[in-house]
Amino acid sequence: MQSGPYVSLSAQLTLEKRLESLALNVANMNTVGYRAAGVSFHTYVSRSGDAPVAYATAGRDYITRTEGPLERTDNPLDVAVQGEGFLAIQTPGGTVYTRDGRMRMRPTGELESLAGHPILDAGGTPLILDPTAGPPVIGGDGMISQGGEQIGAIGLFQIAPGAKFTRYENSGVIPDKPATPILDFNTNGIVQGHVEGSNVNPILEMAKLITIERAFESISGGAEKNENTLKDALPILGGTS
Secondary structure, three states, rough: OOOOHHHHHHHHHHHHHHHHHHHHHOOOOOOOOOOOHHHHHHHHEEEOOOOOEEEEEEOEEEEEOOOOOOEEEEOOEEEEEEOOOOOEEEOOOOOEEOOOEEEEEEOOOOEOOOOEEEEEEEOOOEEEOOOOOOOOOEOOOOOEEOEEEEEEEEEOEEEEEEEOOOEEOEEEEEEEOEEEOOHHHOOOEEOEEEEEEOOOOOOHHHHHHOOOOOOOOHHHHHHHHHHHHHHHHHHHHHOOO
């Protein structure tokens, strides 16, 4: 059996998957709190023939955790997370963790994301402010004060390094392992009046696009050459049979 066409096809499928993640990253390069998507691949070695043949697997999606740049807004309801923590929001799909700290307060005091999802404290309870007490003051540990009184604290959560993420909307993630509240604010914290930008590096993404394009051209050229060789061989083999 000719394995060349199947090897080429597996490589083209992996490049297509990489191109999809790249397109998603470029589309969200200006999305607050967005975490770049990536794809990891492994080699599958088949030993069904006389010689082992290496195929590329379909790949596994992952979400990077590197921090994005802090952008100052001076909006008292904007917060940026420093360190490895995540904010928690309550959604119809359950608790979702995000680095998008843009918030708003309802006329009744509920603190929510711009998408209308309640912001949670460390115990998983929605936060409610006093709509008549003026703008809140938010400390580095997430503590919220209004009129000199503490109202509550924004929850900051840590997700295990080995956890796999499922993306929710653009900036939210759902881990496959439980998140735990952060209690040490020496390396983790919240900065009021700022938001965290996307961690997508546009220059790096463009370099990846060029690499993918060249790899696809190389694979296509090799597949075409292999096909032509097979076509040339068929008349010769047919004439000697």
